[in-house]
Amino acid sequence: MSPKDPGxxxxxxxxxxxxxxxxxxxxxxxYQTSIFGFPDLDSLKRVFADHSKGYFYTRYSNPTLExxxxxxxxxMGAQKxxxxxxxxxxLTSAIMxxxxxxxxxxxxxxxxxxxxxxxxxxxxxxGVTVDLIETTEAGRLAESIRPxxxxxxxxxxxxxxxxxxxxxxxxxxxxxxxxxxxxxNTFATSFNQRPIEMGIDLVMHSATKYLGGHSDxxxxxxxxxxxxxxxVMSSRYVFGGVPDPQSAWLLMRGVKTLKVRMExxxxxxxxxxxxxxxHPRIDxxxxxxxxxxxxxELGKSQMKGFGGMVSFEVExxxxxxxxxxxxxxxxxxxxxxxxxxSLICPPALTTHRRLSPSERMRAGIKDNLLRLSLGIEDxxxxxxxxxxxxxxxx
Ligand SMILES: Cc1ncc(COP(=O)(O)O)c(C=O)c1O
Numbered sequence: 001m002s003p004k005d006p007g008x009x010x011x012x013x014x015x016x017x018x019x020x021x022x023x024x025x026x027x028x029x030x031y032q033t034s035i036f037g038f039p040d041l042d043s044l045k046r047v048f049a050d051h052s053k054g055y056f057y058t059r060y061s062n063p064t065l066e067x068x069x070x071x072x073x074x075x076m077g078a079q080k081x082x083x084x085x086x087x088x089x090x091l092t093s094a095i096m097x098x099x100x101x102x103x104x105x106x107x108x109x110x111x112x113x114x115x116x117x118x119x120x121x122x123x124x125x126x127g128v129t130v131d132l133i134e135t136t137e138a139g140r141l142a143e144s145i146r147p148x149x150x151x152x153x154x155x156x157x158x159x160x161x162x163x164x165x166x167x168x169x170x171x172x173x174x175x176x177x178x179x180x181x182x183x184x185n186t187f188a189t190s191f192n193q194r195p196i197e198m199g200i201d202l203v204m205h206s207a208t209k210y211l212g213g214h215s216d217x218x219x220x221x222x223x224x225x226x227x228x229x230x231x232v233m234s235s236r237y238v239f240g241g242v243p244d245p246q247s248a249w250l251l252m253r254g255v256k257t258l259k260v261r262m263e264x265x266x267x268x269x270x271x272x273x274x275x276x277x278x279h280p281r282i283d284x285x286x287x288x289x290x291x292x293x294x295x296x297e298l299g300k301s302q303m304k305g306f307g308g309m310v311s312f313e314v315e316x317x318x319x320x321x322x323x324x325x326x327x328x329x330x331x332x333x334x335x336x337x338x339x340x341x342s343l344i345c346p347p348a349l350t351t352h353r354r355l356s357p358s359e360r361m362r363a364g365i366k367d368n369l370l371r372l373s374l375g376i377e378d379x380x381x382x383x384x385x386x387x388x389x390x391x392x393x394x
Contacts, residue, residue, distance in 0.1 A: 087206025171199025
């Protein structure tokens, strides 16, 4: 590699990889083992005294996990990254490393349903209170800070309405009050958006989505500075949410193509959003790349691309939704997102079904809202598929 800092894709491909000294394999092997043995007692003592000196048990570390973690450090611009067995394992382990009974968290209201459930229903059982603030303004989060606030948490863009938060502003608020800021960057990825460089302390991803990218693994990532990540690592040892080596390897393979996939997701997102916005059967489109998005200027200032997630409201009632979804040939009716294949789901019946109708109304999630995760298929094929399905609504 050249002495200057390599580009995103060069890091995605090469960081963390080394030629196998035994076989010359250029691909990092899957070290499918839970345990590592020692040639003598001194070696065992050395590794137990300092875990960074070797391996002994995969819940602590494993060469395959370490290889993908080094790659993530480089592409996320972090000092340390850790992989987890799911996005929720990443989130819960990181939060538990930051709070104790009696502490308080400030979080934006528009967050992934599983995170919302953890904050609203699980943490209070352990004496941690969470204020969930309905806002897209960083300043409103600051108003809820108390002397015992230990974390400021948010997502941008949010799920499913693609609302944005001023990331640098949240970073400044955290620094001013000496409170760690923690952001879920799953929707944008580090290719489109660089929260650590914008002053955010900890960044997580559901690696199940764009990082893995092929809908064939469940995984999570947390990355940040050495000090906070030391705490997250202790938490991972205790809660044990490490991925198995096979999943870590699949994640590593996915990350190698992140840039080329994200560029296609970005293009498909923009083209499909523009198409839907003009379609007579569509009431409203939510996509930060559209000029009609109320925070388009903020999006332009903090995102390199606007991603592959587009939400929209189909004109008409439930019958229309059923007819439309039943007529799609390429876009698959399924939850999740970020894979190479296009997926579509109605949030009111899936990701946000636990909210009462009035809570959904308050959150702006209508029954006719659909969330589309655009894959990397040819954009014209996706547009034709959506068009024929919209035209099939009677
Ligand atoms: C934004 C976001 N964060 C976190 C998660 C949780 O990730 P996982 O399903 O990998 O546990 C999801 C899952 O859909 C998500 O969409």
